[in-house]
Amino acid sequence: MSLVLDAAAQDLLFREARTANTFSDEPVTDEQVQAIYDLVKYGPTAFNQSPLRVTLVRSPEARERLVQHMAEGNRPKTATAPLVAILSTDNEFHEELPQLLPHAPGIKDAYFAQRPVREQAAALNGSLQAAYFIIGVRAAGLAAGPMTGVDFAGLQKEFLDDDHTPLMVVNIGRPGEDAWFPRSPRLSYDEVVTTV
Amino acid sequence: MSLVLDAAAQDLLFREARTANTFSDEPVTDEQVQAIYDLVKYGPTAFNQSPLRVTLVRSPEARERLVQHMAEGNRPKTATAPLVAILSTDNEFHEELPQLLPHAPGIKDAYFAQRPVREQAAALNGSLQAAYFIIGVRAAGLAAGPMTGVDFAGLQKEFLDDDHTPLMVVNIGRPGEDAWFPRSPRLSYDEVVTTV
Numbered sequence: 131m132s133l134v135l136d137a138a139a140q141d142l143l144f145r146e147a148r149t150a151n152t153f154s155d156e157p158v159t160d161e162q163v164q165a166i167y168d169l170v171k172y173g174p175t176a177f178n179q180s181p182l183r184v185t186l187v188r189s190p191e192a193r194e195r196l197v198q199h200m201a202e203g204n205r206p207k208t209a210t211a212p213l214v215a216i217l218s219t220d221n222e223f224h225e226e227l228p229q230l231l232p233h234a235p236g237i238k239d240a241y242f243a244q245r246p247v248r249e250q251a252a253a254l255n256g257s258l259q260a261a262y263f264i265i266g267v268r269a270a271g272l273a274a275g276p277m278t279g280v281d282f283a284g285l286q287k288e289f290l291d292d293d294h295t296p297l298m299v300v301n302i303g304r305p306g307e308d309a310w311f312p313r314s315p316r317l318s319y320d321e322v323v324t325t326v
Numbered sequence: 327m328s329l330v331l332d333a334a335a336q337d338l339l340f341r342e343a344r345t346a347n348t349f350s351d352e353p354v355t356d357e358q359v360q361a362i363y364d365l366v367k368y369g370p371t372a373f374n375q376s377p378l379r380v381t382l383v384r385s386p387e388a389r390e391r392l393v394q395h396m397a398e399g400n401r402p403k404t405a406t407a408p409l410v411a412i413l414s415t416d417n418e419f420h421e422e423l424p425q426l427l428p429h430a431p432g433i434k435d436a437y438f439a440q441r442p443v444r445e446q447a448a449a450l451n452g453s454l455q456a457a458y459f460i461i462g463v464r465a466a467g468l469a470a471g472p473m474t475g476v477d478f479a480g481l482q483k484e485f486l487d488d489d490h491t492p493l494m495v496v497n498i499g500r501p502g503e504d505a506w507f508p509r510s511p512r513l514s515y516d517e518v519v520t521t522v
Contacts, residue, residue, distance in 0.1 A: 133365065134465065135338060135339070135465035144365050144458075161328050172341055186519060233510075251474075258454075261369065269330065270331075271330035323363060326388040
């Protein structure tokens with residue numbers, strides 16, 4: 131056995147975890163989201179830049195506004211999930227860098243003075259953090275339903291400001307009835323990994 | 327306790343795991359990489375598009391060519407890590423979609439006929455898979471050292487073709503002496519999460 135992680139954890143995070151399309155009525159609490167964040171915040175980003183931001187859509191009014199910006203096929207699940215989170219990047223993340231990287235305070239100005247550079251770094255590192263967040267939702271025993279079938283321009287105008295770029299919307303909760311299709315196949319090791 | 331994942335797994339994957347800057351001499355085997363891939367391949371991507379590709383740099387000659395394209399500060403660790411992997415996206419991932427998404431064979435042409443659309447989707451979903459890969463390296467009891475301080479244009483010419491876009495280079499192995507700085511602070515929950 132080449133993995134150290136125990137089999138139950140492998141199942142919980144990867145092997146048995148699935149993207150849910152339906153959810154039970156059980157609420158997802160702020161305490162659960164806080165526990166998820168307090169675990170996955172340790173996932174690595176370049177220069178610890180930590181650009182991910184999370185908007186929890188809790189009010190019925192905000193949920194209704196969000197559903198309007200989802201692709202047709204994503205609307206029913208986004209309307210009924212116990213909790214929906216908008217994941218975005220903060221393109222002004224460099225303002226926090228002196229706090230986040232105390233041993234190298236010069237990085238902020240040396241590398242991240244230009245907005246396009248920050249946007250590119252935030253897109254990559256925010257996506258890494260989005261994946262850590264999905265893993266964290268699963269670590270809480272919940273199912274995540276990440277979606278990119280979204281009118282992102284409309285979503286941004288409705289919920290974010292010009293300094294933030296939306297990455298995805300994630301439904302969160304316990305799976306409901308017929309929550310998923312059968313697992314789709316994956317590429318084999320030899321299709322993905324080459325050696326030079 | 328709001329998390330289901332056991333505390334040892336939390337430590338292994340997030341709380342005690344660190345980005346290593348030095349490594350021991352212990353080799354990383356193909357069996358370990360296969361076990362990592364066979365776990366993290368189940369991480370979700372949009373339409374199961376699975377665009378991540380992994381190039382293991384094993385020969386001394388290839389390692390030397392790779393080191394030339396690393397930023398100065400990344401060269402010593404890239405030269406001495408037991409294994410180095412180049413993570414990239416396959417922008418022609420749509421060719422595998424009929425195999426990967428058997429219940430919706432029309433997605434390939436309906437959504438992914440245009441190369442710029444594929445590049446954008448592959449950048450996001452490949453980055454999610456890069457994060458799953460980093461988690462998988464940790465699940466094998468190894469330290470990952472992901473790096474974006476790379477001459478990506480030079481790296482691409484040297485190791486990839488026009489259909490692949492490099493994402494990052496990852497050093498892999500057991501941590502050596504003085505493998506890391508003290509853990510840098512993270513943003514608090516209230517700095518990252520807002521509710522509407």
